[in-house]
Amino acid sequence: MQRNHNLIDSEDIPTNLSANPEFQNVVRQAVSRRGFLRSGTGLTAAMFLGLGGGLAAGCATAGRAGGGSSLMGFQAIPASTADALQVAPGYSAHVLAPWGTPLIDGAPAFGGDGSEDAAAQALQVGDNHDGMHYFPINGQSNEGLLVVNHEYSTVDEKTGTYVWLFGTKGADVKARWGKDHVHKSMNAHGVSVIHIRKNAQGQWDIVPDSAYNRRITALSEMEMAGPAAGDVLLQTRGDPSGRRVQGTFNNCGSGFTPWGTYLTCEENFNNYFGTTGGADRRSAALRRYGISPKESLYQWEKHEARFDYVQEPNESNRFGWIVEIDPFDPSSVPKKRTALGRFKHENAAFTLTSDGRAVVYMGDDQANDYIYKFVSDGRYVQGGDNSGLLDQGRLYVARFDAGKTTGDFAGTGEWLLLDKQVNPRLQADRSFANQAAVLVHARMAADVLGATKMDRPEWVAVHPKTGEVYVTLTNNPGRTVADEANPRARNIYGQIVRWRETGHDAAATTFEWDIFVLAGNPNVYSDRSNPRSGTANVTADNAFNSPDGLAFDADGRLWIETDGGYSNQGEYAGQGNNMMLCADPATREIRRFLVGPRECEVTGITFTPDYRTMFINIQHPGEAGDSHWPSGGQGLPRSATVVITKDDGGVIGT
Ligand code: FEO
Numbered sequence: 122m123q124r125n126h127n128l129i130d131s132e133d134i135p136t137n138l139s140a141n142p143e144f145q146n147v148v149r150q151a152v153s154r155r156g157f158l159r160s161g162t163g164l165t166a167a168m169f170l171g172l173g174g175g176l177a178a179g180c181a182t183a184g185r186a187g188g189g190s191s192l193m194g195f196q197a198i199p200a201s202t203a204d205a206l207q208v209a210p211g212y213s214a215h216v217l218a219p220w221g222t223p224l225i226d227g228a229p230a231f232g233g234d235g236s237e238d239a240a241a242q243a244l245q246v247g248d249n250h251d252g253m254h255y256f257p258i259n260g261q262s263n264e265g266l267l268v269v270n271h272e273y274s275t276v277d278e279k280t281g282t283y284v285w286l287f288g289t290k291g292a293d294v295k296a297r298w299g300k301d302h303v304h305k306s307m308n309a310h311g312v313s314v315i316h317i318r319k320n321a322q323g324q325w326d327i328v329p330d331s332a333y334n335r336r337i338t339a340l341s342e343m344e345m346a347g348p349a350a351g352d353v354l355l356q357t358r359g360d361p362s363g364r365r366v367q368g369t370f371n372n373c374g375s376g377f378t379p380w381g382t383y384l385t386c387e388e389n390f391n392n393y394f395g396t397t398g399g400a401d402r403r404s405a406a407l408r409r410y411g412i413s414p415k416e417s418l419y420q421w422e423k424h425e426a427r428f429d430y431v432q433e434p435n436e437s438n439r440f441g442w443i444v445e446i447d448p449f450d451p452s453s454v455p456k457k458r459t460a461l462g463r464f465k466h467e468n469a470a471f472t473l474t475s476d477g478r479a480v481v482y483m484g485d486d487q488a489n490d491y492i493y494k495f496v497s498d499g500r501y502v503q504g505g506d507n508s509g510l511l512d513q514g515r516l517y518v519a520r521f522d523a524g525k526t527t528g529d530f531a532g533t534g535e536w537l538l539l540d541k542q543v544n545p546r547l548q549a550d551r552s553f554a555n556q557a558a559v560l561v562h563a564r565m566a567a568d569v570l571g572a573t574k575m576d577r578p579e580w581v582a583v584h585p586k587t588g589e590v591y592v593t594l595t596n597n598p599g600r601t602v603a604d605e606a607n608p609r610a611r612n613i614y615g616q617i618v619r620w621r622e623t624g625h626d627a628a629a630t631t632f633e634w635d636i637f638v639l640a641g642n643p644n645v646y647s648d649r650s651n652p653r654s655g656t657a658n659v660t661a662d663n664a665f666n667s668p669d670g671l672a673f674d675a676d677g678r679l680w681i682e683t684d685g686g687y688s689n690q691g692e693y694a695g696q697g698n699n700m701m702l703c704a705d706p707a708t709r710e711i712r713r714f715l716v717g718p719r720e721c722e723v724t725g726i727t728f729t730p731d732y733r734t735m736f737i738n739i740q741h742p743g744e745a746g747d748s749h750w751p752s753g754g755q756g757l758p759r760s761a762t763v764v765i766t767k768d769d770g771g772v773i774g775t
Pocket residue numbers: 122272373374388467486579
């Protein structure tokens with residue numbers, strides 16, 4: 122989330138007070154056994170890795186426009202400040218499932234003024250759409266389950282007022298804040314499973330009476346799974362077992378597995394915990410995780426005591442995880458996979474080693490926090506029971522080192538193992554009683570190991586053919602000491618870093634890395650030797666800031682979504698609203714494909730198996746009051762999924 126940038130952006134404020142010297146560091150669908158039967162398209166490891174050849178030859182580029190890339194066939198569009206969604210010529214965009222859309226039987230139609238109560242919101246699509254994935258039914262590109270995160274509901278950080286959830290009456294609601302308001306907010310969070318189908322006109326609709334349609338919210342039953350489940354750090358008065366937890370929230374980016382499950386990533390959970398007690402009584406761990414010292418931003422603790430950290434000091438330990446959901450089983454209980462560590466999870470980029478072990482790359486989105494990797498002990502078995510695969514394995518954190526590599530990349534790096542038994546520094550450190558403590562306090566264990574402080578790691582994506590891994594480092598205005606991978610102090614534009622695992626082995630413990638693009642603004646910094654103008658692949662025509670969402674399609678086009686400064690003034694002059702761009706990883710050329718409406722961010726990205734439909738999300742349009750998208754007129758702005766197709770029916774991006 123970016124939020125009005127005249128206000129505080131809590132992710133910009135580092136909570137990493139470790140002494141890790143920045144200078145030393147210098148620098149498709151598929152399905153579980155049941156899902157497999159449904160779709161008939163379980164993936165082998167080779168297919169998941171893209172070694173099966175990616176798209177067929179018939180999907181090759183349909184023509185070129187501008188630049189030299191043969192991968193991108195579309196014409197770039199200019200920056201814009203219009204309150205409209207714009208997409209490249211020859212493409213169309215349609216709104217699907219905005220906030221408040223009736224989803225479950227009995228749901229009321231969206232009232233238009235935010236007057237729905239908690240019970241109504243529980244049956245409607247949630248707010249502030251973010252990560253998502255399309256799971257095909259029977260392998261189809263015209264019918265599937267779209268699983269969508271609802272990250273948060275916009276609150277003005279200066280006044281503590283909900284901006285749109287209660288219509289334009291947020292300030293009134295704050296004055297008479299009650300339990301139903303808390304529960305409405307809780308139900309606006311979480312995940313929607315939406316059964317969608319193409320109609321006779323070729324447009325996508327929600328299947329209104331589908332048994333698959335489901336809302337998962339901050340009130341839904343979940344299980345803790347993996348090595349930390351049941352540990353004393355996860356036990357509360359409400360759940361002495363440490364294994365049953367209520368809800369998921371601040372579901373940011375996402376991931377998916379080849380066995381057909383969805384991974385939803387709990388990010389800024391800290392903003393939901395506070396105390397009504399007055400004084401700041403946080404422990405060192407609560408501070409490191411940024412728990413609100415007093416009243417929380419969302420004010421749930423006022424009517425739900427478990428969010429008061431003085432009353433339930435361990436409740437926040439039960440959030441900040443990656444949660445696995447089986448979208449094909451509406452009665453399945455989501456599992457919080459503790460083996461993947463606890464931090465502000467952005468997304469989960471899944472790949473397989475050549476011998477079938479699961480690898481998940483993950484960013485911790487806070488200024489000066491880290492990049493992690495999980496490698497499973499067990500191996501994926503196509504059509505087998507993979508339900509425990511994410512419960513046992515090794516968790517690593519990245520250190521980016523300086524020094525020229527033998528090849529074309531800029532530096533080397535090492536994956537540092539977060540294991541209490543194996544790592545002597547963690548073994549000797551009494552603040553971690555056991556491996557569960559290392560996982561619950563993964564940030565603090567990573568501090569001990571000397572991981573590299575990054576410029577807010579957001580999404581990670583794995584190239585389907587080369588296995589190289591890309592990460593967006595969105596920005597870090599507070600950085601004072603630069604290093605090679607985070608080369609600018611006061612970094613307001615962000616960069617994309619990529620790495621290549623040693624031996625092209627996703628389980629390797631060393632890698633080489635490079636900067637793919639340093640975003641900047643040549644409209645403002647016309648001297649191209651100034652690092653604020655960006656690397657050579659940034660031009661006056663494609664300038665952007667704050668890369669965030671990131672994904673590859675099967676051909677290897679890299680799609681980049683932004684969540685940054687949209688003032689179009691000062692250092693952001695000429696960049697307009699947030700946008701989506703497309704890059705050719707080989708030539709490094711970048712083209713603007715889409716521009717969102719005012720004050721939104723563009724996030725979430727998934728495709729049908731034929732890559733002829735792309736779904737993206739528009740999040741928080743009008744977060745500061747200047748948008749009526751998508752309805753126009755005087756309508757409330759609403760986050761929504763947008764369906765993008767090519768007018769000639771071709772593959773998106775060609
Ligand atoms: Fe939810 Fe870091 O974006």
